[in-house]
Amino acid sequence: MPPSDLLMSSLIETIEVDAALAKRLSEMPADSQTLTLSLDAIASGGSPAGVLQHPSWAMAPHTSTPLLAPNSDGTESGLAQTIEVSESSGLVEDKAAASGEQMDGQSKQPQALAKCEGFLPPRRVAMLSSDPTKADCSSLKDVEYRLVGTLGSGGTGIVYQAHQRAIDREVAIKVLRRELASDASSRGRFLAEARVIGALDHPNVIALHDLCIDDEGQLFYSMKRVDGASWDQQIDTLSLEKNLNILLRVADAIRYAHSRGLVHRDLKPENVMLGRFGEVLVADWGLALSKSSLTPSANESSTDSNHAIGGTPAYMAPELAAGDLFGITYATDIYLLGAILFRVVTGFPPHHGKSLLACIRAAAHNKIEPIPEHLGDTELELIQIALKAMATEPLDRFTSVEELIEAIEGHRSHEASDRLVRRAKRRLAEIDEMDAPEVVVKEGGNSGLRADRYERFAAVDALLREAIEIWPDNRRAIDTLRSTQLEFARTATAQGDLDLALVLYESAGKSDSEAAARVRKKRDRRERVRESQAKYSTLFTHSPDAGLLIRWSDGVVMEANTACLDMLGYEKEEVVGEKMTSLSIWACPMAREKFIDQLAREGQIDNFETQFVPKETSLQQPVCDDKAVDVSKVSGLIDVLISSRTVQLGGEEMLLSTVRDISARKTAEHDLEHSRRRLRDLQRLAGLGSWSFTLKSQAIHWSDEAYRLTGREVHRGAPDYNELIASVHPDDREKLQMAIERSVTQGTSYQLKFRYRDDQGKYRKLFTRGNPVFDADDNVIEIYGILQHVAAGGG
Template structure:
């Protein structure tokens, strides 16, 4: 049932439902039965404060009577130093209405304040610093705990309620509820005590921050959703412990300066227990079958606030406003979470009225304030606030899943927007240079969006549109196979455009069959291809890649002889190529240099290609050629691969290696490696020089190397190598090594192992240099030995 369409019939149904609870009068019935109470509520403004009616107001049995003092034997006595005056309110016994606020110093209370005596003691455990807030039953102070030297918050039962058994019982129960909840999003309770005057109080973590209601309007929807999910985690945990909060609202959530979000004020919490205790607590009568009436339907037994009906009217679920305690279950908290979500989205609480009584009426009838907000989140909020609990989310987990689904859908939509900007950029400067990349990235983003949210219709529509445009572009580029695949992926494989591409594909296949012996030259292959008549060297065909590589137009190349084109940079290399081809009938990977159009083999100048790009005039190439028969005439089929970049990289590497050798010599630094699997040692040129070993002798193997180490240093070297091989430990050590002349040289070596994925050492490498004079001998983990 939609909460925005709650009818008079719905209100009557819930009134009847509340009266079915044996002995439970409706909250509205109670209010209207007491003219003074009704008038008082009609005069109260709607200020989002908690409304609580206790047992005497509702004429209910107090299930907690006699329990308060019986449980207080476990409560320790603590001395408290009070500075200044404290508020000690007295209840208005005519209406017994409490406006409870956990920590808001501006909260409205139906109490009067009288000064209390000032108590001072040098050995007091707690020293009160200032008042943080007050409610109808308790006052919250900032305090300093002497033993642990920390700032805490203290909630103290009002002095005029100190002798009231039911008030003490509810206060104790609230403390024990908080103490039983060990969750990062629930305020931690430190201590439950009674002071030297018999007043109950408990200390809890003090949050350096403010309540959520003071920030909710200034935060973004995403920030508020993150906080709401943390609150939901705390409530989900409470439900797993059999607890229902009943008063969830932003005011009861504390936000710390460092990102904390903590649920507070558990004074109205109730516990789900067995049906027998529920029946005893509610005073249910036996039914016709001898069992307690409704015992199997509403397994609730109230704790602390067992006879307290209440909540915050601006957020209340209908069953709360109707006072139907036995109808309250975990779905009531789901309703309250939905109310907070509604406030996040609309900026207003779910229920309103000109006064507090009208607000309670709105909650009882589940009249939700109208809003123009649309979307998944508002739908989730309204479902959570459904009039019938059976129409709500069945658990907090379902409610959380709905919010997370929305976030997933948002991410999916974000990917769709990125894809649209990629495929159809509005800024000319952001148009990619490669249209293929433009379409492929857009298509990939849309596939990712659908992977997150398969039902995203916008993503599906945009994917089809992207694939169709990509298909048309590919067809224009002659990429017919890709074009056909895209048409089929978009579900347009039988469209007129796809049929044209299919006919072009068939025509191309026929051409390929007729030119089977050399067709590979003239496809979209990236390698350049030439077909040359063997008898005179005339060029018969050149593919687009070849024309692009050499910088010629087709009519400038086809029909001309190779000798007249001056393509070969070195005539001697051309003679060697022809000789090898004549002898073997084929040549593979023949390396030479070609000259681009407009360049000279004598001067390696840059030339401008058709696209405006400057490239070297002389390039390194690999030629592979075969003699084939085409149309009864012998032809030379050649492919040309530009390897200029590779050769340049090789030349740069060779130059770098040469510089490295020079730098090593200048720095007196050698390098070495050891392969434990192959048992081989490799030295750099400088390492040979430092060790005084003739490079013609080659590197020593491990055993020979160890034999060259001074006997006094050998064990340290062996130990360092074994630790590197077996434990992957790096090392640094000084040792003396015998050179070819029989003299010992003092050397410093640093070694580092290389491990495979299984943690085994597959190589040890390091550096070598002349050892500095050093007589220290560190621990074996970092061996340093100097020569004597």
């Protein structure tokens, strides 16, 4: 058969002409190992069935006579089980053939073949002895590589870990299997693989250091030892993003190989090494072909050592399974990259079958496994890229690895854009939750709840615009931006920002909508209202009393007069046009809510007492009645009385508020209270008990001396008003009540004797006198007095 016809031999046809071989493959499970059929051996007169190789077979390439024969104890002997390294010379030694003359003849064949294989520097290799006392310094003098152990093995070679003495470094050494050492075709492919790797100077191709031959003509090469594991051992534990990063680096290495005219033919995760420090290295170039040798015009007498068909059935392109070497192009590697992408996304290779033979047939017919139903949009987009790369016809695939890389990078930009859209939608959901009734109650009302809606909408807008910038055709981003702008426009309208609302309607392409027309009418009406308020505003602004004019619908300050601005320390532009909620002038937010609730119920409010925080005052926490904060120690607060009315101005409901500074009065009250405390202290020192009755809180306070005089235990606390009256002798109750009532209503002082029942049930004779306490408006706010014992015989 002429070589050109051999190159068109089908892998499937080669298998099916040998019934025993077909049966054997049909009994093997589908796997991800490389299957190789040597066409050069066929051209040399060998049987097609005799040159098929699979790494799992414990014999030489498929033959009728195994190279392994069972020993008497049932174990296997022969080449595959007895290969070991000699301590002196010769890379490998076969114990089974150590005393046989037949192997002596075979060992000379590699030496004879080596003479026709070009320049191959000789190197001596020895096994690193675990026993230092057995080391023979003279025999190890010229040894360049000391083998440490086995790293792995395949159908044609064994990989050892070794120490290169001259450079003092750890390397990996790949050795052609001893049983293939006399096969010219196998040696040719081994040399071709080494020279291909050596010619590829790329960071993602494993670096080859040396190609050598030992004393017996055995071929081997040393290369960079990667501290890590193959990609297939880690692929399922890595994220989609990390696997895509690895695939892109593999593709970059293949793009470089194509620029050098090489086709890899056996790309799969098992042939990619991942180092501990981020290295991604494409290995196993044993099936690599030079594109120039695959044209029909090539010299038919050529004995190109890579005239072999094969690959890995689980990933194999149809032209590989068909065995059409002339049909193998750069598109073949593009198919394999697509098959790896398929594996990354789905978790399984594209071809499968109940047996290895069925898997090969699936590859030959490009039968791809069904796509899982659970995949999302992101994964399905990647699957479409993989399926295009795995098109049956090479012309239907990506035209280059560069185009495939661009498609994956494009997907990643789409995914990045979609991630931004998803983030934006989560932000929108948070804004919607702000209007939920239970949230409104929890937060204390709408006025505080919507304070940061604008910032949230602005963040969503920025995310969506960035998503569109990354992927201009992202319809989800475009549609979401438009709907967000419309929602933002409705929010701006509700909060009175009519100009902003109109800008948003225009951006969303809805400037002619009915909603936009309503906003324009509302804006025009507002402008007319502002004009009608001009005269009033002039009078209001120059009023001596501090005043604020606030729009009731949204809480926006329409006007603040000079007296108000001076009191709070703000400039006019810092107040007018802003919401009252954003000014943070209330020292107690609870007081503000109470003020708003009362105003909403009654439509007006008079002399509402609270505290304001001027601009220059920094308040660390709210100052409320239920907070354990000593107000006297909070400097800079302004005590105010607020009176407000709702009025109609220009067709809108306004809140007109006047604010009176009562800080001086509160200071006087504080000084009075301080004087009272000093008086109580003096009374305590004089042995007098003091007591007080606060009208507003109805609370009674006793000094420690009062407890002693009344015979009441301190741990019981002061009695309330009813308990106090009940503890007074029945004959004295009425006169005590009348004294307290006259003091409250008429502001008179009091003094009287009465009897008080102590904790033992005995009545004690006491004398009390005191005065009412007035506020700045001459209203009685407290009854205060002292207690003392009535001396014996004192009546």
